[in-house]
Amino acid sequence: METTEKDRCDTSETGENIWFTFSRRHILSLAGWGLFFAALGGYLIRFFWFKHGFFYPKVLFEPSPKFTIGEPKIFAEHSVTKLKSRRVFIVRNGDRFKALSVVCTHLGCAVEFSEKKDIFECPCHGSKYYRNGINFAGPAPRPLDNFEIVLDYTGRLVVDKSKSVSVETELIV
């Protein structure tokens, strides 16, 4: 079937095709649609925008990173205590305290403390850490994270997992 000139879409009175011509006749229509899609696009971008969009909740129901663990005397003189739900080890050497993360620095498994060998060992890929958290074997690239540990005014220990401190840091009570 051959297309004749008659078949063409001559929808406007001037015989021009509305799809490809911007005539003054359509300026308000185009402006209207343009504004509509601009506004819609603006709302959509704002809705899905990072940090403040729909997928970034403002209130979380996670345990606080800062928590009280009790008086120093509840930890034995020379001990490593695992607080499983808080995912920290409290290491006490005499009057010195450290709070170490249980998360292996290799791929994030939970390390275990071996009383017999006096080291931390990761069950996943065999990383090993000394009692002070320094890595010495296996694939772990750096020491276990050290969290801030302080005494509050009532004489109880408080750990803040949102604050990391250097490997040498100890709390002397």
Place this chain on the structure above:
Amino acid sequence: MKDPNLKDKIKETVEDIWGSVFRHGYKDTPRNRILQIISNVWLHLHPARVREHGTKLRFTWCMGGITFFVFLVEVVTGILLMFYYTPDVNKAFADTMDLMYTVPFGRLMRNVHRWGAHAMVITVSIHMFRVFLTGSYKPPRRFNWVIGVFLLLLTFLLSFTGYLLPWDQLGYWAITVGMNMGRATPLFGHEGPFSQFLGMTANNDIRFSLVGGTTIAAPALLRAYVWHCIAIPVIATALMIVHFWRIRKDGGISGRL
């Protein structure tokens, strides 16, 4: 990089990719206008040609189209609400309040979903009213009217099941009342007529199967959630596909045949 044909090659590649997506260029001929519709997966359910009176708003009121649009709005906002809602009796109400007071745009999404639900019941009713007034249920459109009646019922069921989900006093007692009416179902409700022939009791009748127990509790909430978010929308979508397709098969959008 000094290939003199580079520009042509790039142009050819772009046209190749474009042509693989859009098989037909747009030369505005009657044939292409039809191909545009029938070779598009989203539009091919529709008739390729519409009679001029079919576009007259005074005749159709566009209420079926608006109902479908509102349904799409409900799908989008509903999916977004599902990201923050847990169908658990201990969490449902707290999650709803969370959506209202802490989630960015959460209140907007919930309100759009709720008002959209109200709007859909209204527009679907007006659509049915118009079809009745214009006699558009007559042959050969009889079957499409029946599908439409089922779609109306599914719209009501979507509203009903969605009512329980916030797990607040309003929804809880509304569902309690509504489900108690289910007891009076003939044959299948244990307080309904003729139910003694089937040996219906409170723990084996139709209400029991809808609520998942003898009282409105955790199983009822989960069932309402699954019916509301998955089962009924899937059934309604399937019926909508047939409904739209039958418009074409029955001779196009309303008007004399």
